[in-house]
Amino acid sequence: MGESQCSCKVGRVAERYDLIALDADVQDRHDAGASLRELATVVNKQMLRTAVERAGGDASTLVSSEQGVDALFDVLNGGEETTETERVRVKTRLEQAGVDIETVTDDWISHATIKNHLNDCLSVDTSREPSITESDAINTVEWARARSENVVAETIQRLQNAGLLEIDAPATSVTVRITCEDCGRSYSVRDLLDAEGCACMDDEN
Ligand SMILES: [Zn+2]
Numbered sequence: 017m018g019e020s021q022c023s024c025k026v027g028r029v030a031e032r033y034d035l036i037a038l039d040a041d042v043q044d045r046h047d048a049g050a051s052l053r054e055l056a057t058v059v060n061k062q063m064l065r066t067a068v069e070r071a072g073g074d075a076s077t078l079v080s081s082e083q084g085v086d087a088l089f090d091v092l093n094g095g096e097e098t099t100e101t102e103r104v105r106v107k108t109r110l111e112q113a114g115v116d117i118e119t120v121t122d123d124w125i126s127h128a129t130i131k132n133h134l135n136d137c138l139s140v141d142t143s144r145e146p147s148i149t150e151s152d153a154i155n156t157v158e159w160a161r162a163r164s165e166n167v168v169a170e171t172i173q174r175l176q177n178a179g180l181l182e183i184d185a186p187a188t189s190v191t192v193r194i195t196c197e198d199c200g201r202s203y204s205v206r207d208l209l210d211a212e213g214c215a216c217m218d219d220e221n
């Protein structure tokens with residue numbers, strides 16, 4: 017679908033914040049098992065990022081990294097470890113940097129809004145049980161792995177374009193390993209699932 021141009025709140029904010037690939041992204045993440053709450057958070061963070069980028073200057077130094085936006089979002093969203101004082105302080109700093117943060121937080125969408133958008137505008141069924149299956153998990157991990165691989169490969173390409181790096185045939189690979197910190201054994205997700213847990217759990221029984 018891509019450019020649904022629907023008139024629901026999600027469609028309106030997508031247009032206002034230039035979130036061009038929003039529908040495809042939300043649909044991919046939904047297929048990969050993300051919850052409605054996670055989807056709403058992803059969209060809301062993208063709005064925050066756009067608002068900050070548009071303000072430029074001082075604002076962008078507040079969020080010069082991915083973690084910057086995540087951290088700001090958590091504070092503004094009133095995460096459990098956030099005090100009201102901290103929230104007000106961050107809001108004030110953003111306002112001083114030229115971000116109309118009241119408008120951004122008013123524009124934030126709820127998980128019910130993203131659900132309606134998926135159901136009514138994109139014809140995506142969200143009624144499935146939120147429980148996870150092995151194949152959901154494998155798909156989600158593979159999706160994240162492939163995405164990381166692409167981001168890294170693109171970054172290497174950009175370094176080459178910028179003349180900061182010289183390599184004829186770079187091949188980028190990202191491998192996902194899960195290590196048990198109790199015993200130090202390390203597994204692929206598939207092997208860990210097949211073993212139904214770390215081998216050290218058997219030792220204890
Ligand atoms: Zn919509």
Ligand SMILES: [Zn+2]
Pocket residue numbers: 196197198199200201214215216217
């Ligand atoms: Zn272990």
